[in-house]
Amino acid sequence: MEIEQAYPYLMERAMRRMRQASHHAFAEAGLDITAEQWVVLYIIFEGNGLSQVEITELAFKDAPTVTRIIDNLVKKGLVYRQMGTEDRRKFELYMTKEGREVVEKLLPIVMALRQQGINDVSASDLRILKKVLNRIYTNFDIGE
Amino acid sequence: MEIEQAYPYLMERAMRRMRQASHHAFAEAGLDITAEQWVVLYIIFEGNGLSQVEITELAFKDAPTVTRIIDNLVKKGLVYRQMGTEDRRKFELYMTKEGREVVEKLLPIVMALRQQGINDVSASDLRILKKVLNRIYTNFDIGE
């Protein structure tokens, strides 16, 4: 019954530490970027010209959240919106030069953080972690 | 490099689904309680008379968050604050009758949800999940 042993608690706890570590590392690199902004920024970096809906799906966030994160990224001059040529409801998202520079500066930091988290975790344990996380995700599938 | 394969992404995704499922299940039971409120409510249920600092540590949240969650629980009439007898800076937190009723109503739902999440996950995989989550947590220990 002890709440400290329940896996949701352990997940929450690990996630929070991870986010704090990210924020701390980003700040140390002189960059005022949240972990969530990083996710969206990187998606735009990888797939230039994506619409917000596509970003929403890739980032597994909801539309309003993505709108606001992009608002912030635009304010910081890292990305810009361009009205869709075919479908004028859509925006296409592109990186600015500053945005690319930030990604290139952050990428190794993100990689190092990710590695730090699984330091001394065996490859097989990591595989099981991912498998179970995916399983938990599908176990709560909508419509059940 | 695919972000969908990175463990932080999988954790985030699983957590979000879990929270949604909780909220949905609580609402279906006719209870307007968030997952976060449940955590605090249950801690007060288990340890009657705890101070907010103690709750803060047990819930692994920060002080302002706990203050507000307790504010909400008080508004809903589920718990109440009582000024500390020895140390007048502290509050002691206690359940109301309604609070106890809510916990007793929610407890089986929470248990079922927790079980649903790890449906078809072997005991050994679950053990590894917990071990790795703890490892990630300590790998990001402050002061490193």
Next chain:
DNA sequence: TTGCAATAGTTAGCAAAGCAATTATTAAAA
């Protein structure tokens, strides 16, 4: 005993998550 640091809790400000409702545009149906 006075003065100062530590502790408990709160308030304020910003970012983010979730949900409902709204606008603008496009697609489908009567």
Next chain:
DNA sequence: TTTTAATAATTGCTTTGCTAACTATTGCAA
């Protein structure tokens, strides 16, 4: 073609997380 439904994005509202600043109380030390 006109109406209706679906889609893309936004706005508003509430809750939470995090940081910093603040008040009140307690504990310790000069």
